[in-house]
Amino acid sequence: MPRTLFEKIWDAHVVHRRDDGLCLLYVDRHYFHEGSFHAFNMLRARGLKVRRPDLSFGFGDHYAPTRARDTAAIADPEIRGIIQTFESNARAAGIRAFELADAQQGIVHVAGPELGLTLPGMTVVCGDSHTSSHGALGALAFGIGASEVAHVFATQTIWQSMPRQIRVTFDGALPQGASAKDMALALIAEIGTGGALGGAIEFAGAAVRALSVEGRLTLCNMAIEAGARTGMVAPDAVTQAWLAGRPFATPVDIAGLRSDDDAAFAAEVRLDAGRIGPMATWGTSPEEAVPLSARVPKPEEAPDEARRRAWRRSLEYMGLQGGERLADVKVDRVFLGSCTNARLEDLRAAASVLKGRRIAVPMLVSPGSSGVKRAAEAEGLDRIFTEAGASWEESACSLCVSMNGDSVGEGERCASTSNRNFVGRQGRGARTHLVSPASAAAAAVTGRLVSAESV
Amino acid sequence: MPEPFVNLTAVAAPLEMSNVDTDQILPARYLRRPRDERYATYGFHDLRFTPEGAKRDDFLLNRAPFDRAAILVAQRNFGVGSSREAAVYALLAMGVRCVVAESFGDIFFNNSLKNGLLPVRLPEAACADLRAQLLARPGADISVDLEAGTLTAPDGTVHGFAIPPFARDCLLRGLDEIGLTMTLMHEIEAFEAMRSGQTG
Numbered sequence: 156m157p158r159t160l161f162e163k164i165w166d167a168h169v170v171h172r173r174d175d176g177l178c179l180l181y182v183d184r185h186y187f188h189e190g191s192f193h194a195f196n197m198l199r200a201r202g203l204k205v206r207r208p209d210l211s212f213g214f215g216d217h218y219a220p221t222r223a224r225d226t227a228a229i230a231d232p233e234i235r236g237i238i239q240t241f242e243s244n245a246r247a248a249g250i251r252a253f254e255l256a257d258a259q260q261g262i263v264h265v266a267g268p269e270l271g272l273t274l275p276g277m278t279v280v281c282g283d284s285h286t287s288s289h290g291a292l293g294a295l296a297f298g299i300g301a302s303e304v305a306h307v308f309a310t311q312t313i314w315q316s317m318p319r320q321i322r323v324t325f326d327g328a329l330p331q332g333a334s335a336k337d338m339a340l341a342l343i344a345e346i347g348t349g350g351a352l353g354g355a356i357e358f359a360g361a362a363v364r365a366l367s368v369e370g371r372l373t374l375c376n377m378a379i380e381a382g383a384r385t386g387m388v389a390p391d392a393v394t395q396a397w398l399a400g401r402p403f404a405t406p407v408d409i410a411g412l413r414s415d416d417d418a419a420f421a422a423e424v425r426l427d428a429g430r431i432g433p434m435a436t437w438g439t440s441p442e443e444a445v446p447l448s449a450r451v452p453k454p455e456e457a458p459d460e461a462r463r464r465a466w467r468r469s470l471e472y473m474g475l476q477g478g479e480r481l482a483d484v485k486v487d488r489v490f491l492g493s494c495t496n497a498r499l500e501d502l503r504a505a506a507s508v509l510k511g512r513r514i515a516v517p518m519l520v521s522p523g524s525s526g527v528k529r530a531a532e533a534e535g536l537d538r539i540f541t542e543a544g545a546s547w548e549e550s551a552c553s554l555c556v557s558m559n560g561d562s563v564g565e566g567e568r569c570a571s572t573s574n575r576n577f578v579g580r581q582g583r584g585a586r587t588h589l590v591s592p593a594s595a596a597a598a599a600v601t602g603r604l605v606s607a608e609s610v
Numbered sequence: 611m612p613e614p615f616v617n618l619t620a621v622a623a624p625l626e627m628s629n630v631d632t633d634q635i636l637p638a639r640y641l642r643r644p645r646d647e648r649y650a651t652y653g654f655h656d657l658r659f660t661p662e663g664a665k666r667d668d669f670l671l672n673r674a675p676f677d678r679a680a681i682l683v684a685q686r687n688f689g690v691g692s693s694r695e696a697a698v699y700a701l702l703a704m705g706v707r708c709v710v711a712e713s714f715g716d717i718f719f720n721n722s723l724k725n726g727l728l729p730v731r732l733p734e735a736a737c738a739d740l741r742a743q744l745l746a747r748p749g750a751d752i753s754v755d756l757e758a759g760t761l762t763a764p765d766g767t768v769h770g771f772a773i774p775p776f777a778r779d780c781l782l783r784g785l786d787e788i789g790l791t792m793t794l795m796h797e798i799e800a801f802e803a804m805r806s807g808q809t810g
C-alpha cells in the first residue's frame with residue numbers, strides 16, 4: 156500500500172491500535188513552556204511522575220520579559236511567579252529546561268529546531284498550537300491541550316485518530332519580494348481558516364523545495380491557521396545540511412521519509428507561487444488577507460451572508476471602512492518577532508529594508524531565540540535596527556500574544572510578523588495586520604502598509 | 611477527573627458568531643491564573659465587560675435568560691486558535707456543558723472531551739435552525755443525550771450527532787485517559803525495548 160509521509164511516521168509510532176482506529180502513539184519529543192503548570196498540577200493531583208524526563212524539554216518564552224533576563228527582577232508578581240513555577244516544576248521532574256537566563260533560551264518553535272532537538276521522522280508534541288512548525292523538518296508534530304500534556308508526561312504517549320491527508324502544492328517560483336509568510340497568507344486567504352480543519356497538510360512543490368528550513372518553519376507554523384492539526388515538508392538535502400552540527404542533532408536516515416508516488420490524499424490544493432506577492436491581513440481572522448497592493452474589501456463583496464456579517468464586524472474592530480487602499484492605511488507601531496518570523500533569515504530580510512533608513516513609527520524587534528540574537532549581532536544586524544531607530548530586545552513571545560507585559564494599546568494599529576490577528580490578541584482593542592518581515596520593515600519606514608519594493 | 615456527561619436539558623443561547631477563537635473565550639492575560647471559580651468571570655471577558663469593568667448589555671450571554679445558558683449554539687470554527695485548555699475551564703466555570711457548532715478547532719474539540727464539555731457537530735442548516743428557535747423563544751431548552759447520540763431542539767426536532775467512541779466512553783463514565791493508558795504500560799515498555807533494540 157502506498158503511504159504518505161505522515162502515515163509512515165504514524166505507523167512507526169503506533170504502540171496500540173483500538174478497533175475503532177484510535178491509536179496510542181509514542182512521543183519522541185515533548186516540549187513545554189510556562190503554561191505547563193496546569194499539567195504539572197494534574198500530575199501532582201494523581202500522584203504521578205514524569206515517566207521519561209529525558210524526552211521532554213522546557214522553554215521559557217510566553218512570559219519571558221522582552222527587556223530583561225533576570226527572573227527575580229520581574230516587577231509583576233504573577234508573571235514572576237509563573238516563570239518561577241515553570242523553572243521549579245522542570246527541575247523537580249529532572250527535565251532540562253532552557254530558563255530565562257540560559258544562552259539556549261528561545262521561543263520553543265524556534266529554539267527547539269535550532270538546537271537540533273526536532274529531527275526528521277520524529278513525533279513531536281507541545282501544549283501549544285504552533286507545534287505544527289516542527290513539521291518543517293519532516294516530523295509529525297502537533298499541538299495538544301493541558302490534559303494531553305499531563306498524559307504525555309505520565310505515559311510518553313498520546314491518543315490520536317488519523318487525520319485526513321491534504322497535500323498543498325506550490326508550483327513555480329516565488330517572485331522576488333515574496334516570502335514563506337506570503338505563501339501561508341495566500342493559502343489561508345484561498346482555503347479559509349477551516350480549509351484544512353482537522354487535517355494534516357503536506358507542503359510540496361517546487362516553491363516549497365526552494366525554501367530554506369527557516370521558510371519551511373514559517374509555512375508549517377501557519378498550517379494551524381488554516382485549521383490543520385499539522386503541516387509538514389518531506390526532509391531533503393536542505394534539511395540535512397541545516398541540521399548538521401546542531402548541538403542535540405543525531406544523524407537520521409531520511410531515505411524513506413517521503414510520500415510514495417501514488418499515495419492517496421483526501422484533498423489536493425494547488426497554488427501558483429509565481430502569482431504570490433507580499434500579503435497583509437485587513438481583518439481579525441488570518442483568512443482575511445489580500446495582497447498589499449490591493450484594497451481592503453467591502454462587506455458587499457463578501458461571498459455569502461455569514462461572511463458579510465463577519466467582515467462588517469472585522470472592519471468595525473479594525474477601524475476600517477472597506478474599499479481603502481492598504482497603502483493608505485497608517486500604522487502606529489511595528490512588531491518583528493514570534494515563532495513565525497523571527498529567525499535569522501527573517502531578521503536579515505527586515506534589516507535589508509531598514510539599512511540606511513529611519514523608521515517613522517516605533518518598531519520592536521524580538522529575536523526568535525537567544526541564539527538567533529547572538530547570530531544577528533555577530534553579523535551586525537542589531538546595529539542596522541538600532542541605527543534605524545528600532546528597539547532591539549531579548550527573545551520572547553512578546554507582542555505575538557501579549558502575556559509578558561508588552562501590549563499594543565487600545566485602538567492602536569500594529570503591523571506584525573506574528574501569526575494571529577485575532578480580536579485582542581496583541582492587547583485589548585489592539586488592531587493587528589499580519590505581514591512578512593520585509594513588509595513589516597517597510598511599514599516601519601513609511602508608517603503605512605506597503606511592500607518593501609515601494610519603499 | 612472529568613465529571614461524567616450523560617444527558618443534559620438546559621437553557622441554550624444562540625451565538626451568531628463564526629471563528630470564535632480561544633483568545634476571545636479566554637483572553638491571554640488570564641492564562642497565568644490558577645484554575646478556580648474566578649474563571650467564570652474570565653470567560654468571554656472582553657465581550658462581556660467594558661474596559662472599565664461594566665457589564666455590556668450588547669452581549670447576549672449577559673442578558674437573561676441567556677446568562678443561565680448551559681448550552682451554546684454557534685456557527686463555524688468554534689474554538690479555533692490557541693491550544694489553551696483553560697478556555698474550556700472558563701466555559702465550564704460559566705456553567706456551559708455543551709457547545710453546538712458546524713465545526714470546531716481541532717485542539718479545542720479534544721480539550722472539551724477531556725474535561726466533560728460536550729462538543730456537538732451539526733450541519734450548518736441545523737445550527738441555523740436551532741439559533742433561530744432560541745432567538746424566537748428566549749429561554750427555551752435543548753436536550754442532549756450522549757448515550758443515544760441525539761440532540762432535541764425546542765420544537766422537538768431530533769438531530770443525531772457522533773462523538774469518537776473512546777472519548778464517548780470516557781465521558782459517559784467520567785474516566786480520564788491517563789488511567790486507561792496506564793493499563794497498557796506493558797505495551798509502551800515493549801515498544802521502547804523494540805526501538806532501543808533497533809538503534810542499539
Ligand code: SF4
Nearest residue numbers: 285493494552555556
Ligand atoms: S510566538 Fe506566539 S505563536 Fe509562537 S509560541 Fe509564542 S505565543 Fe505561541
